[in-house]
Amino acid sequence: MEVAIFWLLAVIIIASAAATVFSKNIIYSAFSLLFSFLGVAGIYAMLSADFLAVTQIMVYVGGILTLILFGVMLTNRITMMSLKTDVFNFIPGLTIAAVMLAGLLYVIWVTGTWASDSPAAWDTTVETIGTLTITRFLLPFEVVAILLLIAVVGASFIARKDKQKIQS
């Protein structure tokens, strides 16, 4: 049962990620990315990371992907339906990706020596994550908070239209 779910999710993730990368239409790319994010959330849930699964959906699907869609809609003449983009460097890109994949698989399957027996699944991770955030990971947490603030200010500053430019 678990194995079947894993393969189902894996096929969804890989197929939609491939569609994202290979599709000529940007909107299709964006929407297949949606399914791949959802599949990854499913994988998180399988790995008993329930909090992360929901966070993944909230942040990636609810936030980042909506932002990306906005990017697509604002930077392309969308009503013309011709959202085609070219693929260039196809052969070199494919070669590098394939070599990298082969290297990774080699490391994982041949030289990997990590244990692969699974300990008992966690019941719930919310409390542990909450405690860890304000104890062991307090400093990274604060740093990330500041970084988010900087990102918000920076992003709105960059995206803002120059007032003088509009007047002229």
Added chain:
Amino acid sequence: MKLELLGHLILTVAIFGSLFLFVAYAVYFERKVAAKMQNRVGPDRVGWYGLLQPFADILKLLLKEEIIATQATKFVHTLAPAISVIMAFITFAMIPIAEGFYIADINIGMLYMMAVTSIGVYGVTLAGWSSNSKYSLLGSMRASAQMISYELSMGLAVVGVILITQSISVVSIVESQTENILYWNIIRQPLGFLIFWIASFAEANRLPFDLPESEQELVGGFHTEYSSMRFALFFFAEYTHLIVASSILTTVYLGGYQIPFQSFLFPGLDGWWLVSAQILTFILKMCLFVFLFMWVRWTLPRFKYNHLMELGWKYLLPLGLLNVVLTAGWLLIYDGF
């Protein structure tokens, strides 16, 4: 085990089935309320006081001819209304309608609700894009911008409740509110309630925040190019959002199924009587919010888009942050509120 599964299945079907019925009658209720507010009669032809009107509406929409614009992307165009309806529905799975009566209780229930609501945006966005019409597109872009902006304030408002409850599970949020009205989150979190309430108007695309489908500017907004059953699905999703938003408000801020002063007023209530009374209480509270939504809709004019964004980002978001800080400070001073 098998019996348990069967019982769960029956419960799920019963909850979703009655949700269907409620959504159908929410439309009727809306028309009646609108009629009363505008000094009209409203639907009264089909059945006793027009009570069969929803079924007549559904039948009419089902029998209408289906038109798909030639330039539309057919697959996505078909998929979009389904996404809208499904996402609106599965939010309800987390909501307990009586003690022990819920489809699922996961320990991250509140987060799940927020996450599912955020997926609902895609139904609208997809519909707008796949129709290949500028009105639809503008409507859907407005919808997604509006929903992301208000989801932030909504999440911040919920953080206050989570701080008080010290749990993200929806069931424990309801249980922590007890039968004592003073412990309801609307009393403990008035500011959070206000923020959440305003934000749910935006999330449910209701007036005064119904810019995604503002008729005067955008024809019909994101569903301009939809007709027949697909249009009905969007219509259905809209009213499901209304019911679900009211249910969430009830659950999070109004004590859910808790009967006020139950042990004082009805001490002998137990077993199935208690469950029925709780379900009834839940429905009454939910209907109160549904009515409030409708009242506002037929009273207030529509916001301008920049005003909508200003309200969301410049007022609700800082207020939400203030609410979190105040709640945390309060909890720090009076430990064990």
Added chain:
Amino acid sequence: MESLTLNHFLTLSAVLFSLGVFGVMTRRNAVVVLMGIELMLNSANINLIAFSRYNGNMDGQMLAIFVIVLAAAEAAVALAIILNLYSNYNTVNLDEVDQLKE
């Protein structure tokens, strides 16, 4: 039937990562490049969480949370840059934005 091992998840993440790399290298549109980066971040997260699960240690999940936060910040800034790019060059094709070359 075989049971799930760590290698299953690692392989999945390796495939996802390679797809992301391919997307970043071959697409001209900046938004699609961003999507490729998000795929790569996701595959890294799968790795982190899989190791965290199979080692019975929570640190991987914590790190994954920070990765998600960073991904959100990165997406916001990247899209701001892309919007600015579009208003200055009227294109988001990365190979056409080469003013510094001349």
